[in-house]
Structure formats: C-alpha cells, structure tokens
Amino acid sequence: MALKVPVLSTRAGLVVGVANQRSIAWAIARAAALEGAALAITYQNERLEDNVRKLAASIADPFIAPCDVTDDAQLDKLFEALEARYQGLDFVVHAAAFAERPDLEGRFSDTTRAGFQKAMDVSTYSLIALARRAAPLLERTGGGTILTLSYLGAERVFPNYNVMGVAKAALEATVRYLAADLGPQNIRVNAISAGPVKTLAASGIPGFSTILDTYRERAPLRRTVTSAEIADVALMLLGPAGRPISGEVIMVDGGFHAMGI
Numbered sequence: 449m450a451l452k453v454p455v456l457s458t459r460a461g462l463v464v465g466v467a468n469q470r471s472i473a474w475a476i477a478r479a480a481a482l483e484g485a486a487l488a489i490t491y492q493n494e495r496l497e498d499n500v501r502k503l504a505a506s507i508a509d510p511f512i513a514p515c516d517v518t519d520d521a522q523l524d525k526l527f528e529a530l531e532a533r534y535q536g537l538d539f540v541v542h543a544a545a546f547a548e549r550p551d552l553e554g555r556f557s558d559t560t561r562a563g564f565q566k567a568m569d570v571s572t573y574s575l576i577a578l579a580r581r582a583a584p585l586l587e588r589t590g591g592g593t594i595l596t597l598s599y600l601g602a603e604r605v606f607p608n609y610n611v612m613g614v615a616k617a618a619l620e621a622t623v624r625y626l627a628a629d630l631g632p633q634n635i636r637v638n639a640i641s642a643g644p645v646k647t648l649a650a651s652g653i654p655g656f657s658t659i660l661d662t663y664r665e666r667a668p669l670r671r672t673v674t675s676a677e678i679a680d681v682a683l684m685l686l687g688p689a690g691r692p693i694s695g696e697v698i699m700v701d702g703g704f705h706a707m708g709i
C-alpha cells in the first residue's frame with residue numbers, strides 16, 4: 449500500500465497576518481505545517497508577538513519575525529532573514545488588512561484621504577511590496593505561489609464594508625497584474641474570496657453578525673465557511689494541484705456569490 453506523502457513536505461512558506469487563533473492566516477499556517485511545510489510567520493508588532501509565539505510553538509521549527517507591512521525597512525529586514533534561513537521559498541500567504549474604524553461605518557462618501565490611503569497601503573499595496581521581495585526566493589525553488597485573501601465586498605456593496613471593499617477590488621486587480629508580471633518566473637498569484645468568518649478583523653465591521661445571518665439564510669449551502677475550509681482550499685492552491693492556476697479569485701463562500709437575492 450502506498451504511503452500518503454504530505455503535499456507540502458519539503459516546502460517552505462511565509463505567512464503574514466496571524467493575530468490570534470481565530471486568524472484565517474493561522475488556520476492556513478497550521479494546515480500547511482501539518483502537511484509538512486516549514487514556516488516563517490510574522491506578527492505586526494510587539495502587541496501580537498506573544499500570541500504568535502505561543503501559537504507557533506505548536507508547529508515544528510517555525511521562524512518568527514516582526515513585520516509591519518507598511519514599513520519598507522522591516523520588510524527588507526524580514527527578507528534578509530529569510531534569505532539567510534531558507535534556500536528559497538515555495539509560497540507566500542498574505543492575510544493582512546486594515547481600515548480605520550470610522551471608515552468602516554457611516555457614509556462611504558465620508559471616507560477621508562488619510563483613511564483611504566491607510567486601507568490601501570495595508571490591505572493592497574502590501575501584496576506588491578511582499579511579491580517584489582519574495583519573487584527572487586520563489587524563483588530559487590523553480591517558482592511558487594502567492595496567495596491573498598479577499599471578500600465579495602470587492603464586487604458588491606456590503607453595509608459598512610466601505611473603503612475595505614475598494615481596497616479588496618484593488619487587491620483583486622493587483623492579483624491579476626502580479627500574475628501577469630511574475631508568471632514567466634513560474635510564480636502563481638491568486639486570491640481566495642472567503643465567506644465571513646468571526647475574526648478580529650471581522651469584529652471591526654459593524655453589523656457583521658447580520659452579514660453572517662444573511663449567508664445562513666441565502667447561501668446555497670445555507671451557511672458561511674470555516675477557517676479550516678478556507679485553509680483546505682489554500683493548501684490546494686499552495687500545493688502541486690494548484691500549479692496551473694494563476695490570476696484567479698476563487699470563491700470559498702458556500703456559494704453565496706452566485707445568488708441574485
């Protein structure tokens with residue numbers, strides 16, 4: 449009988465966006481580690497360091513480093529450390545997003561210039577900043593995958609999602625442009641557009657529980673998704689099965705996106 453070989457064994461990846469045990473990034477990291485991947489995990493600042501170190505203690509030999517994705521110097525330092533530690537990288541998971549609280553409620557037309565720039569910088573530009581630095585390391589392993597997380601608010605209007613919807617629309621366009629740019633280096637770039645999951649980031653969106661209820665009522669599967677299910681699809685994209693897929697936004701939302709009303 450053939451033994452099952454873990455799909456990500458001998459692979460090394462960087463995961464950005466773990467805040468706590470509810471983070472989608474953590475679900476993906478844990479699943480990838482269980483499949484044998486060696487992982488570098490970053491935390492945004494000292495406030496989260498303890499959390500991330502405690503979580504990472506459950507996986508084998510993680511590399512933990514700070515990385516505020518809006519800070520070029522920190523990004524450079526992170527990639528210097530990754531260069532020193534790994535022969536190359538096989539995947540990068542980008543799961544960071546942020547908008548100021550006042551920009552996640554009230555009228556979208558009240559979004560401030562500073563709030564718009566902040567949301568776009570953390571949630572969208574950071575993918576470009578990471579991809580540029582990761583490309584040489586991904587190339588060294590013969591290519592690899594960059595994966596980010598989006599939401600249907602990129603395409604349709606959800607109450608209070610506001611500037612984050614615009615940032616996600618730009619993020620999905622960024623996925624396509626990066627895929628075109630990096631494809632010749634055999635680097636694939638994709639997004640998972642996930643259904644709503646109760647996380648720290650989600651708790652910043654007023655009325656999030658109404659969105660959850662709506663998925664339970666109207667999604668074809670009559671429910672939203674779990675972080676573990678998102679992680680399963682992520683593993684497919686990060687592993688060998690994902691090798692022909694690039695420039696794609698995969699809906700992982702119980703079918704909700706298919707509905708008109």
Ligand code: NAP
Binds near residue numbers: 644
């Ligand atoms: P989460 O656990 O709160 O993760 C968001 C992460 O982004 C946190 O680790 C957060 O750190 C980090 N972040 C914010 N600003 C950063 C910065 N300047 N530098 C580095 N990291 C920064 O929430 P999540 O729901 O798992 O979010 C992960 C991704 O999934 C996000 O892109 C989100 O938009 C997307 N997504 C979520 C849902 C959902 O319903 N939860 C659905 C679809 C897509 P701090 O906690 O310090 O801010």
